Amino acid sequence: MDFQLSEEQRMFKQSVHAFADERLAPLVEEWDKKGAFLDHSILSEYVDMGLLGITLPEKYGGAGLTAFDAVLAMEELARVSPLAAMPVFETSVGPIRVVELFGTEEQKERFIPPACTGEKLMAVAMTEPEAGSALTDLTTRAVLEGDHFVINGQKRFITGGGYSDYYMVYVRMSDAKGAKGIGGIVVEKGSPGFTFGKQETFMGLRGTPSCDLIFEDCIVPKENLIVPEGGFVFLMQAFDVERCGNATMSLGIAWGALEAAKRYAQERKAFGKPICEFQGVQFLLADMAMKVEAARLLIYRAAVNAGLGLPSIYESSVAKCFANEIGKEVTDMALQVFGGYGYSTEYPVERMLRDSRGWPVAGGTVQMQRVNIAGAMLGRRFSQR
Amino acid sequence: MNIVACVKQVPDTEALIKVKADGSGIEEGGIKWVMNPYDEYGVEEALKLKEKNGGEVTIVSMGPARAMETIRTALAMGAEKGIHITIDKADEYNTAAALAAAIKGINPDIIFCGQRAIDDDSGQVGSILAELLGLPVVTLVTKLEIADGKAKAVKPIEGAQLLIESQMPCVITAQKGLNEPRYASLPGIMKAKKKPVDVKDAAALGITVQPKAKIVKMTPPPERAPGKIIGGDDPAAKAAELAKLLREEAKVI
Numbered sequence: 001m002d003f004q005l006s007e008e009q010r011m012f013k014q015s016v017h018a019f020a021d022e023r024l025a026p027l028v029e030e031w032d033k034k035g036a037f038l039d040h041s042i043l044s045e046y047v048d049m050g051l052l053g054i055t056l057p058e059k060y061g062g063a064g065l066t067a068f069d070a071v072l073a074m075e076e077l078a079r080v081s082p083l084a085a086m087p088v089f090e091t092s093v094g095p096i097r098v099v100e101l102f103g104t105e106e107q108k109e110r111f112i113p114p115a116c117t118g119e120k121l122m123a124v125a126m127t128e129p130e131a132g133s134a135l136t137d138l139t140t141r142a143v144l145e146g147d148h149f150v151i152n153g154q155k156r157f158i159t160g161g162g163y164s165d166y167y168m169v170y171v172r173m174s175d176a177k178g179a180k181g182i183g184g185i186v187v188e189k190g191s192p193g194f195t196f197g198k199q200e201t202f203m204g205l206r207g208t209p210s211c212d213l214i215f216e217d218c219i220v221p222k223e224n225l226i227v228p229e230g231g232f233v234f235l236m237q238a239f240d241v242e243r244c245g246n247a248t249m250s251l252g253i254a255w256g257a258l259e260a261a262k263r264y265a266q267e268r269k270a271f272g273k274p275i276c277e278f279q280g281v282q283f284l285l286a287d288m289a290m291k292v293e294a295a296r297l298l299i300y301r302a303a304v305n306a307g308l309g310l311p312s313i314y315e316s317s318v319a320k321c322f323a324n325e326i327g328k329e330v331t332d333m334a335l336q337v338f339g340g341y342g343y344s345t346e347y348p349v350e351r352m353l354r355d356s357r358g359w360p361v362a363g364g365t366v367q368m369q370r371v372n373i374a375g376a377m378l379g380r381r382f383s384q385r
Numbered sequence: 386m387n388i389v390a391c392v393k394q395v396p397d398t399e400a401l402i403k404v405k406a407d408g409s410g411i412e413e414g415g416i417k418w419v420m421n422p423y424d425e426y427g428v429e430e431a432l433k434l435k436e437k438n439g440g441e442v443t444i445v446s447m448g449p450a451r452a453m454e455t456i457r458t459a460l461a462m463g464a465e466k467g468i469h470i471t472i473d474k475a476d477e478y479n480t481a482a483a484l485a486a487a488i489k490g491i492n493p494d495i496i497f498c499g500q501r502a503i504d505d506d507s508g509q510v511g512s513i514l515a516e517l518l519g520l521p522v523v524t525l526v527t528k529l530e531i532a533d534g535k536a537k538a539v540k541p542i543e544g545a546q547l548l549i550e551s552q553m554p555c556v557i558t559a560q561k562g563l564n565e566p567r568y569a570s571l572p573g574i575m576k577a578k579k580k581p582v583d584v585k586d587a588a589a590l591g592i593t594v595q596p597k598a599k600i601v602k603m604t605p606p607p608e609r610a611p612g613k614i615i616g617g618d619d620p621a622a623k624a625a626e627l628a629k630l631l632r633e634e635a636k637v638i
Contacts, residue, residue: 054571
């Protein structure tokens with residue numbers, strides 16, 4: 001077993017590290033305080049860096065690298081803000097991967113290149129007002145009428161909502177129960193009958209677009225069907241990759257909080273000496289480091305084992321669940337190191353704590369991850385119904 | 386255009402530097418190494434010139450095995466090839482002599498160096514290199530234009546700036562402000578692996594390193610004396626006290 005990164009990976013990490021510190025870190029406060037979205041001018045710098053489509057095939061404009069390479073980039077970016085890592089998430093582990101895995105040649109040529117150039121990003125729409133963890137309860141319906149689908153229903157908490165150009169919308173295509181009746185269709189922004197609800201205001205991740213998608217007799221060409229009815233079952237594998245991405249958000253945030261706490265503990269003085277000289281602070285820092293390192297290794301294992309393919313549900317669920325949990329804990333401990341300043345919005349740690357809280361809820365709750373883990377561990381599938 | 390950019394690998398500007406107990410140098414364990422920031426401006430300018438006029442950029446670096454990483458970084462930024470001179474360390478003259486020996490065969494139109502390296506702060510290598518190659522040198526350049534076979538370089542001086550026209554080939558030492566260096570991109574990094582780097586030792590270059598100057602001892606800077614805070618509520622009285630202390634105690638005004 002070798003824990004060393006390749007020379008290219010080290011260089012890539014270093015380059016993304018500098019890019020994050022110099023170009024993105026100065027924008028983070030504005031994203032959070034003003035709820036401003038990451039704009040297209042900065043997205044073009046991601047394209048120049050080759051940060052979009054890291055895992056997508058070279059023939060469509062991607063880099064053709066592994067999920068692990070994408071994880072390395074996301075980790076560096078999420079260290080300054082999870083928002084900074086979102087474009088990598090969306091184009092390397094997000095729904096565009098589903099197009100790559102399940103789409104026809106025409107669909108790949110249509111949807112993947114604009115994702116790699118940042119011109120048209122794709123968001124995923126699964127959650128509904130009455131279907132969260134019980135995803136297969138979803139009721140948004142698509143009916144084939146001649147050469148197009150007619151979609152009716154509503155999606156909730158859709159990251160990128162109103163901002164992304166394409167939406168991979170999971171819909172019920174027949175009366176077949178549960179996952180069997182579900183398929184995935186790409187709906188383009190501006191399609192007739194497709195509108196957006198008001199933007200959500202969340203505790204953290206401010207500046208991340210998120211809203212309801214509303215479909216009222218929405219017309220979508222039938223060529224936009226990516227995942228045929230029943231294909232949803234196979235899709236569960238693709239979510240393993242997404243889990244690694246979600247876990248990396250928590251890891252990056254926790255790492256950023258640890259680095260901030262490390263710096264502060266060496267600068268801030270109490271009783272005439274830097275607070276890092278007190279065991280109470282040393283124990284906090286050491287515990288934070290242990291948690292970050294453990295999460296990092298779990299995520300790296302899940303992503304590396306994925307190779308160019310897909311990781312296992314067990315490894316990705318263990319990684320996501322653990323990283324999500326320590327994301328909350330480590331940011332909370334960092335706040336403690338900062339004392340009163342940690343609780344102040346003048347300092348970055350309270351934002352990190354708020355930003356850490358969304359990931360244990362998004363992309364499969366940590367409770368559902370535990371169900372996955374127990375199921376894989378015991379070789380059984382625990383139906384929740 | 387045939388362009389050369391010289392780079393040096395130095396400790397990261399944020400690295401915590403510790404002087405060895407015997408004063409022979411710095412503790413190198415655990416230090417992160419990066420490209421000298423002033424050399425980055427040189428590399429960026431070289432790449433911009435190439436992109437505008439065609440040609441190729443050769444990166445030349447002297448240093449231990451790890452210096453290869455810095456050469457690869459410059460290749461990942463977009464340079465075509467590299468020369469790694471495997472001499473660990475040398476004084477300024479011998480460093481310049483090694484670079485000159487490696488560059489001679491390339492016959493470049495222009496050579497870039499950083500105005501100084503942030504580790505030893507000498508600021509000599511670019512000028513000595515020019516001298517050894519018999520070329521003109523313009524130091525501390527913040528703006529550069531190549532037209533009609535001439536290099537027009539701007540360098541700031543106290544209270545003014547000079548516009549210097551130099552014949553080519555010439556050596557330019559890059560100062561902050563010359564440009565904004567690009568980041569190595571992912572495709573660039575993947576391509577860098579396949580780009581050629583010539584590895585040459587002193588013998589291969591036909592030189593022998595005979596130091597003309599050596600660092601006798603390195604000592605850490607003295608601990609800074611504690612500051613003084615002027616108390617009181619009346620700003621005018623505090624300002625008067627400050628002026629008095631600056632004159633009588635600090636003796637700076």
